[in-house]
Amino acid sequence: MLREILPLLLDGTLTTIEITLLASALAMLLAMLAALGKLSRWRGLRWLAKLYIEFFRGTSLLVQLFWLYFVLPLPPFNVSLSPFSVAVFGLGLHIGAYGAEIMRGALQSVPRGQIEAAIALNIPPLRRFTRIVLPQALVNAIGPGTNLLIELLKGTSLVSLVTLADLSFRANQVVQVTYLSREVFGITLLIYFALAQCINLAMRLLARRMAHAPAGGAR
Amino acid sequence: MGKLVDFGFAWRILPDLLAAGMTTIGITLAGFSIALAGGLLLALLRRSPLAFVSWPVAAIVEFVRSTPLLIQLYFLFYVMPEFGLMLSAPAAGIAGIGLHYSCYIAEVYRAGLEAVPRGQWEACQALSLPRSVAYRRVILPQAIRPMLPALGNYLVAMFKDTPVLSAITVVELMLQAKNIGSHSFRYLEPITMAGLFFLCVSLLAAALVRKLERATALPATQTRKTA
Numbered sequence: 168m169l170r171e172i173l174p175l176l177l178d179g180t181l182t183t184i185e186i187t188l189l190a191s192a193l194a195m196l197l198a199m200l201a202a203l204g205k206l207s208r209w210r211g212l213r214w215l216a217k218l219y220i221e222f223f224r225g226t227s228l229l230v231q232l233f234w235l236y237f238v239l240p241l242p243p244f245n246v247s248l249s250p251f252s253v254a255v256f257g258l259g260l261h262i263g264a265y266g267a268e269i270m271r272g273a274l275q276s277v278p279r280g281q282i283e284a285a286i287a288l289n290i291p292p293l294r295r296f297t298r299i300v301l302p303q304a305l306v307n308a309i310g311p312g313t314n315l316l317i318e319l320l321k322g323t324s325l326v327s328l329v330t331l332a333d334l335s336f337r338a339n340q341v342v343q344v345t346y347l348s349r350e351v352f353g354i355t356l357l358i359y360f361a362l363a364q365c366i367n368l369a370m371r372l373l374a375r376r377m378a379h380a381p382a383g384g385a386r
Numbered sequence: 387m388g389k390l391v392d393f394g395f396a397w398r399i400l401p402d403l404l405a406a407g408m409t410t411i412g413i414t415l416a417g418f419s420i421a422l423a424g425g426l427l428l429a430l431l432r433r434s435p436l437a438f439v440s441w442p443v444a445a446i447v448e449f450v451r452s453t454p455l456l457i458q459l460y461f462l463f464y465v466m467p468e469f470g471l472m473l474s475a476p477a478a479g480i481a482g483i484g485l486h487y488s489c490y491i492a493e494v495y496r497a498g499l500e501a502v503p504r505g506q507w508e509a510c511q512a513l514s515l516p517r518s519v520a521y522r523r524v525i526l527p528q529a530i531r532p533m534l535p536a537l538g539n540y541l542v543a544m545f546k547d548t549p550v551l552s553a554i555t556v557v558e559l560m561l562q563a564k565n566i567g568s569h570s571f572r573y574l575e576p577i578t579m580a581g582l583f584f585l586c587v588s589l590l591a592a593a594l595v596r597k598l599e600r601a602t603a604l605p606a607t608q609t610r611k612t613a
Contacts, residue, residue, distance in 0.1 A: 229560055237564070238578065243391075321455070322454075323454075335457060348465045352460050359454055
């Protein structure tokens with residue numbers, strides 16, 4: 168019996184991993200942009216970033232997914248997204264808003280002296296950001312970022328409710344056919360737990376690598 | 387096609403949505419009470435000096451925190467009857483969300499208690515204060531301050547997680563909005579209104595948490611903020 172169940176669940180797991188990776192890439196990009204926007208000199212950008220962050224943090228993930236899935240294809244918008252795009256965009260936008268606050272905190276935690284030193288050494292602004300500020304900020308962002316990635320992984324289970332065949336969807340499907348709810352949901356929980364531990368481990372390795380990178384960059 | 391937004395329709399479905407919104411708030415409050423009590427229990431067990439108590443509790447907390455609420459709800463609702471525990475959908479939902487968040491709140495309690503400097507405990511001992519007095523008058527007042535904003539944030543997070551309960555057929559705000567949509571073929575108004583409801587309540591709650599944070603901050607931490 169297990170031999171028939173597992174391939175289906177693993178198939179769903181692959182979808183879950185795919186969504187997690189794509190959505191986290193989108194979330195990181197949006198988090199960085201929104202954090203920079205919020206720290207920007209221009210009031211318009213600050214407002215835009217604040218609007219995005221407050222809006223997506225203030226409403227439920229499931230409401231956002233439903234909105235993208237049910238409302239967006241209808242007349243005023245007429246934008247029909249596949250369940251997969253809804254999942255990636257929905258999760259990316261939602262988690263990105265939370266990530267923005269983490270990134271903002273991390274960027275602000277870089278001591279001012281570092282920036283002043285870079286100015287004193289005549290390092291141009293872009294290089295100052297990418298080589299001095301960002302590396303130090305990212306080290307600070309890794310801890311809360313790990314928790315957020317696990318939230319994202321857990322959030323992917325909700326895409327099953329907009330009919331995307333991820334792990335949760337497959338689990339539900341298998342249970343409806345086999346009635347082995349205990350085994351299937353048990354295995355599903357274990358798979359999610361294993362995935363979360365993978366994220367934990369990967370981020371810990373990343374943190375160690377970043378902390379051990381020689382000062383001033385390796386290259 | 388008719389108007390972009392049908393305000394008459396929105397007005398007509400408002401009472402139904404508000405009623406469901408009250409259900410959502412009720413679920414949140416009931417779940418949060420479970421989470422506050424369950425979290426305390428877990429935090430105390432985790433601080434236990436007996437390794438065979440503290441380790442399994444730590445493992446359970448970690449497990450619940452890193453698996454999705456949705457599957458936990460499925461487990462409670464579809465699997466528990468096999469073990470003889472038959473729960474109605476709202477009961478399973480409230481129990482599930484309450485247990486899920488008690489694992490988060492246990493960490494809040496633990497962090498709060500551990501943040502109290504050891505010297506405070508030692509001073510209590512040196513003054514030979516009874517343990518109950520030490521807890522009530524010295525330790526807890528210091529531990530609870532930093533906990534309050536974190537607890538408030540989890541209350542808001544929990545409120546925003548209640549739509550997940552729709553997956554086990556609890557008719558809360560989100561499912562009500564979806565039902566209205568599938569009856570009338572108008573999804574724009576109900577789902578947008580549900581979203582606005584969440585947005586308003588959580589922005590309001592977040593503002594209250596910030597106020598609470600300021601009201602409970604110690605003078606030392608207040609001055610640090612201006613630096």
